Amino acid sequence: MKQGRSRDIIRAGTTVEQMVRAISGLIVTGSLRPGDKLDEGSLAGRFEVSRTPVREALRQLGAMGLVKREPNRSAVVSTVDENHLNSMFEAMAELEGICARLAALRMTVDERRSIEAGHRASHRLIRDGAEDEYAAHNTRFHTALYLGAHNEHIYDLVTQTRARLAPFRRAQFHLPGRLVRSFEEHEAIVTAILRADAATAGNAAYAHVATVRTAAASVVANPQVFADL
């Protein structure tokens, strides 16, 4: 394989996989913004591969919903209108609620210990106002929640939804009071889970997303609000 020179960076898997990672990386980090055109030739040149793996990557990203493809025209980073954005938030809230509910019932002792420890540790980040670190913690927290539901398929669905919201949730936590609020909401979820109180955990998680969603609604035009998923 790899006839010409190789762009070893990100070394792992096939060229197509690298392209999928690379391109979705550009999208998720915001280097490419919704609506931007994805020209196969340019991408191929940029990563020093032929158009073939780029095409396959775009096809896959299309199936995942990150980009939109139409016959004979360039792929485009998916845009979402307000309606669709709302529908994704609503779906996210439902899914998070389900995960929290199931997690409250199914998490192992280790998992409970782990999510609690992580949550406690994040308190320090709040006080220090370490936004970036808190964002990283936040990602881990929610991932733990999704895994805690012990349902492979739901994990896939929620992860996928999360990925599609990713382009829209850059640069947050900068809103005043956001961190503290987030921590408190996490607290409610964790407490309920530790108590194995499924209903409360589910409602708290639903409300957690709903909070963000409400905030988002007030910033409709410039949808850059929601990191806290």
Add this chain to the structure above:
Amino acid sequence: MKQGRSRDIIRAGTTVEQMVRAISGLIVTGSLRPGDKLDEGSLAGRFEVSRTPVREALRQLGAMGLVKREPNRSAVVSTVDENHLNSMFEAMAELEGICARLAALRMTVDERRSIEAGHRASHRLIRDGAEDEYAAHNTRFHTALYLGAHNEHIYDLVTQTRARLAPFRRAQFHLPGRLVRSFEEHEAIVTAILRADAATAGNAAYAHVATVRTAAASVVANPQVFADL
């Protein structure tokens, strides 16, 4: 486009789209069964196209979860172990519950009228024991439910889940009493929706899937039980 001869059948869209439809058709209808290898060359020959569009189609089907791909080896129709199957059923139940709940709140007058009319009409199919026709009705019924939730993203998720279950729900409704049971459960859902009773509708839809799931559990080894989704 299309340099050589053309396989016009299914005429529509690009060659890749045709391949996606064709291959997923083979999977959903059972011509290809879970675990079967999908050889690019053979498929290309069979449909008289080059390997390129076949590869892209397989890539897309992989992203959709219908087939599994690993580097340097043939794509394979996705198998699901018992765990994963259960997780998909559980997810389906949750999603159907959500859809029914939202549909009870959001369906337009026309939508309510339409789903009720369809349901009423299906009564005749029960009496006649028209299994195939009832299966078709059943698909429409559930689709109407999903659309009635008026949430684009949830529609995507549930449709996708449904597609992944498709290979496993061939040839059902043949179980004795299945049709009647299904009809009764639909009835409960419809009634609640017409009353705009969200909680009841949600529970009924959840239970509807749970019923099928239970039936499935008793047939673990040969997972050919669940048409009623």
Add this chain to the structure above:
DNA sequence: GCCGCAAAAAGTGCATGCAGTTTTCCGTTT
């Protein structure tokens, strides 16, 4: 007979080329 193992066969991964389509650019007309 069966295990190992090397060579052949089959199959995937990617690059390249060309046909067809869309987009861009520019001169012409109104």
Add this chain to the structure above:
DNA sequence: AAACGGAAAACTGCATGCACTTTTTGCGGC
């Protein structure tokens, strides 16, 4: 100056070819 039209440029869609990997095959050793 804006609107139109058409040719050139840019780009997508697919076929084909070759390198590399996996699978199969066939044969000698045990």
